[in-house]
Amino acid sequence: MQKLGIIGTNWITGQFVNAAREAEAFELTAVYSRTEEKAEQFKTDYTAPEANTYTTLTGFFGSRGFETVYIASPNSLHFKQAKQAIEAGKNVIVEKPAFSNPDEMADMIALLADHPDQFLFEAARQIHEANFKIVQDAIAKLPSINGATLSYMKYSSRYDAVLAGEEPNIFSPHFSGGALQDLGVYVVYDALSWFGQPITVDYQAEMLPTKVDGKGVATLHYPDYDVTLIFGKTVDSYLTSEIYGGQSTIVLDNAGTIGQVDLYEDGGQKITSLGEQSLANPMMAEAATFATIIANHDTKRYHELLQLSQSVNAVLYQLRQSAGIQFDADQH
Known part of the structure; x- marks a missing residue:
């Protein structure tokens, strides 16, 4: 199994960790949380006693103990954290919606072009x-x-x-x-x-x-x-x-x-x-798909998914603009 780090210690992260384990896709080896207590509790709750814990993103992304990170933080934090991950040489699985607007998406696509060995997936499980x-x-x-x-x-x-x-x-x-x-x-x-x-x-x-x-x-x-x-x-x-x-x-x-x-x-x-x-755990199929693409370096399927993610991002933004909904992230 491939080694996995996580950002976010909520229920959806736990569901993905269980799915990744059941699908024999990823093994949890690193946990980031703002508090050591929450990180340790997550290890206990999801039976990963050997996983390392981190309370700073610098230390987390500097670790060689994992190759792929699953990000389930608040939506507005996805872009910054995914950028740090790619720059640190990690693959990224980021919960939907991956990014707040097309500007963030365009910046990420440009960054990925400079890091052709890294993969980024939006976790649209269905x-x-x-x-x-x-x-x-x-x-x-x-x-x-x-x-x-x-x-x-x-x-x-x-x-x-x-x-x-x-x-x-x-x-x-x-x-x-x-x-x-x-x-x-x-x-x-x-x-x-x-x-x-x-x-x-x-x-x-x-x-x-x-x-x-x-x-x-x-x-x-x-x-x-x-x-x-x-x-x-x-x-x-x-x-x-x-x-x-x-x-x-x-x-x-x-x-x-x-x-x-x-x-x-x-x-x-x-x-x-x-x-x-x-499936009993609805995230098993996506975990297996992401692990297979990474292991086989299946760039064809990867770019199909990335293109779809870009299209969804554009339509979400167009819908927001239609309704007059503005985010802080749109001002950056």
Whole structure:
């Protein structure tokens, strides 16, 4: 297994560490946290007693004890930390959204060109799962494409803090937060992977007192159809998602975490189940994919993923501009 360092000791980091171990992809050998106590607790919680701990990024990135870093810090910190990692000769797996805007993305692409032996991946986990590819294949077989409605809404426990007058990171423009960045990125990845780059986009956002979006509806305009994206962090939704193709409709239980895929034909008279059972840990597929690309130096697949990440970054920014959402990172 390849050696892994982590930035961020929250639940999603733990899920990735478990996934990497179960997939026999990465072994945790270095933990960065602002406090030694949290770093040591993470080692204990995720059974990595031999891992080294660090409380400074200089010491962390100066270590030779790992080759790849997984970054799950607040969104606004991703760019600076990924830049440090690449300059230190590390591969990077950065949680979505990778960067706050196209300027940061362009700077990172230029840096990667100067470090051709390093890889950078955006951890958009669902695009590596079996059901995602099943949907992609099913779309290719439709007699036509007449649009789609993709939905992903989930109540955030941090929204209670907003209601109490606070500004948690995930709902703060200072940390590049909001519903579009956190959950909307999933359905933007879906749309661009399945339908390609839209001609124009617009976003009707429901704004919070913190000056970011709590939920909203985005529309991606294509030459012959529109794709509607519904996402939010202030409510729970149980809507299915649909992809329309003449008299055929592909129905997904959830566009962010695809557990069931059904094909409806002949006015709903014929229903075919296409999906596979999801992995217990939804991050296993991406961990295995990243490790394989690094091990095989598969630059073709790597650049496909990097190009997709750039496209998603551009559309997220266009949607934000449509809704008038500004981040501190946009001023740098």
